Amino acid sequence: MDRRQQKTRTAIFAAFSALLAAKSYSKITVQEIIDTANVGRTTFYAHFEAKDDLLKALCEELFGHIISSAVDCTHTHGLYSDGNAPESVFCHLLQHLQENENNILELLSCESSELFLRYFKNSLNDLIQNQFVNQNRKNNTDIPQDFLVNHISGSFVEMVLWWIKGRMKQTPAELDRYFQSVIEPIL
Amino acid sequence: MDRRQQKTRTAIFAAFSALLAAKSYSKITVQEIIDTANVGRTTFYAHFEAKDDLLKALCEELFGHIISSAVDCTHTHGLYSDGNAPESVFCHLLQHLQENENNILELLSCESSELFLRYFKNSLNDLIQNQFVNQNRKNNTDIPQDFLVNHISGSFVEMVLWWIKGRMKQTPAELDRYFQSVIEPIL
DNA sequence: TTGATAACAAACACTTTGTTCTCTTTTATT
DNA sequence: AATAAAAGAGAACAAAGTGTTTGTTATCAA
Numbered sequence A, B: 001m002d003r004r005q006q007k008t009r010t011a012i013f014a015a016f017s018a019l020l021a022a023k024s025y026s027k028i029t030v031q032e033i034i035d036t037a038n039v040g041r042t043t044f045y046a047h048f049e050a051k052d053d054l055l056k057a058l059c060e061e062l063f064g065h066i067i068s069s070a071v072d073c074t075h076t077h078g079l080y081s082d083g084n085a086p087e088s089v090f091c092h093l094l095q096h097l098q099e100n101e102n103n104i105l106e107l108l109s110c111e112s113s114e115l116f117l118r119y120f121k122n123s124l125n126d127l128i129q130n131q132f133v134n135q136n137r138k139n140n141t142d143i144p145q146d147f148l149v150n151h152i153s154g155s156f157v158e159m160v161l162w163w164i165k166g167r168m169k170q171t172p173a174e175l176d177r178y179f180q181s182v183i184e185p186i187l
Numbered sequence C: 001t002t003g004a005t006a007a008c009a010a011a012c013a014c015t016t017t018g019t020t021c022t023c024t025t026t027t028a029t030t
Numbered sequence D: 001a002a003t004a005a006a007a008g009a010g011a012a013c014a015a016a017g018t019g020t021t022t023g024t025t026a027t028c029a030a
Helices: A003-022 A030-037 A039-046 A052-076 A088-101 A102-107 A115-136 A145-163 A172-186 B003-022 B032-037 B039-048 B053-074 B089-098 B099-107 B113-134 B145-165 B170-187
Strands: none
Touching: A003 A030, A003 A039, A003 A052, A003 A102, A003 B145, A030 A039, A030 A052, A030 A172, A052 A088, A052 A102, A052 A115, A052 B039, A088 A102, A088 A145, A088 A172, A102 A115, A102 A145, A102 B053, A115 A145, A115 B113, A145 B145, A145 B170, A172 B099, A172 B145, B003 B053, B032 B039, B032 B053, B053 B089, B053 B099, B053 B113, B089 B099, B089 B145, B089 B170, B099 B113, B099 B145, B113 B145, B145 B170
């Protein structure tokens, strides 16, 4: 791909991230984005249809990495299959978040964090769904699998939200233990 | 309070709700609201600072009712204190939602449902927090209460989201049973 | 080197916002 | 019933944002 395209795309992403750290998504204007990115108006609209499009692209780029590395992780271990395995998928995900590649943490701490967590949850849902079909569960056969998958991914995302809002005082391992204590009994 | 104020306030709320049922919050303009409500521009801004303000006011009005009736409920029963009590707080809340006063369901089914569910979760948090201090829990003493409260309110809200997106095929009682099965083990 | 592609700036028609103004209607009080 | 106070209507406004078009310049890949 053309180097120029890459450059502007990166510049726009960077500008957008920086702005998101400072103010809420809904209050960011295209004007601000192109000013910050130092990019022409025409150029912006050549790359993205609108602001929503940019958000979507950013999310895909960010969560794409995290989720795909988690998928690799589930190939060796299950969700929590071998009891106290130090490398549960959830712990892996939390560590990934803490490492803060691409300043993902700033995005998840910003006013619009929920916007991102929705994308995150959708990806998680697929991940967990696949785990369920590969892994035969305990009892609870009268509770729909559908519901359980949603419960787990939903709880995880809500936990991450709680973690971040509380300034991330816990380590990924600690958090993983909390999560396991509320999820393991129903698996 | 002046009847005129009440009338316009109601008209604006009704118009806003109707619009929310049709399109997402971010795409609704003040112009549309005042046209639908048949209210002068000046009047709108005399009542609300901006669109965000209106949303907040609507949420407070809607969830105020639901939560306060749930608070009454917790005075007689605990969260799930007496085992299979048919009137758990959660079941009560779900029934309230299903009754669909003020068309609350349309709001929770609309594109901007998550906006409302955040408000809902905040109110729920207080409710559950209070239950926890009045009620001595099981074991699990090494898991922060803070975390558990967030887990419960978060899971509940995620469940409601799931319920609504799945066109509410389950009855409140069924849903309550699902919820109990994933929450009761950790209480 | 050259043709294609991307970026740019400026201008555009348009919409939305929030405010200000004047005038009319409704309300509560006496 | 009369009246002052409060609320609403309607028009007009500047300011800011949106998305598109046009013509020009810079950069790339082959």
